[in-house]
Amino acid sequence: GQDQLEAFAQDALAQVGLKHDEARAAYSVQVSANQRAHSVLLDRPALGWQLGWMVGNGGISVGGDDLFPGLEAQTNYQYEVGLIVRHRASQAVVFETRATHDGPWADSAQILPAMLQAALQGFPAPPAGMRRVNMEIPR
Template sequence: MALIRWKLSLTVLGCAALLGGCASVRDVQSDVQSFSTLTALPAPPTYRLELLPSQQAQAPQFAAIEAQAQQALARVGLQRDDSQASLVVQISAQARYTRDTAYYGPYGPRWNWGLGFGRGAGWGMGMGFGGFMFDTPPLLHYRAVSVVMREQRTQRVVYETSAVHEDVWTNDPAIFGTLFDAALSGFPNPPQGPRQIRTPLPVSGAAPAAAPVPSVQPVPVRP
């Protein structure tokens, strides 16, 4: 009996550690599309950030997204210098939500499992940790960013990239920084066209569905 209790304790502790690890890092999948005519970093590697009138009107709410974009640009070797810029950079960010219509199977709502040791079928019940049943489809949080770069001298577009992420979980504004990093991956010579990038995003405690950044208020999308 004592041996059984000891093994059960180890199992519970192992599951708790695994769940804790899952809660501390989130794998963010971004759908990225990039197009570039650049062959190297511009000389000097500087840019001027050009904000749209709507973005200027939303200051200082847009400042959080602007800061995330500037940090991502710095990580690929570009520095903001509005007076001596080689590039003109425009950024955008979107946030909205919709219902996961794929949540419904042919027999009604399906089970949404976290870490499980079994699975349900139809309206049956299986065993698992973090299993839930919803009477309505869960919300999907859509987040997207884009970056467009033009030559300061000619105003010709030389770089265009975007990144999109959709999940039942979100964490604004950190998620926008992750998307800007994904969008700029490979700069200045990224793979042309669409690709997927996975980025581990550290989170503290359970991953909450955080309130959206005020400058990009989510709106429901009707099918």
């Protein structure tokens, strides 16, 4: 929930030197996250009605397309996190960042902290424009 997301954000912000101090804070932080599940068709040829096996990504298919419907698709999870840092007195935005991820993993407790860390790379002056940041998530 929101409390967990805020805890993840506090940890990520602490790694770049921003500590939560409600009484003396010069900045406020707004954090948001969205998750959406969607089906992705796997990029592999159909076998037709010939004898053969196709194995991969959680499914085995034998024979034609309609024999085992749904085995050629997998569920992917699309995540987006956003952080907006504002100067409290003026409410002016001083830093804004977003990160997105699309993959087969539904473990938001592992993915969201890594995404927040990735979004904050280069804080307070990250490079302009979109960039790819790879994060290793321990298993």
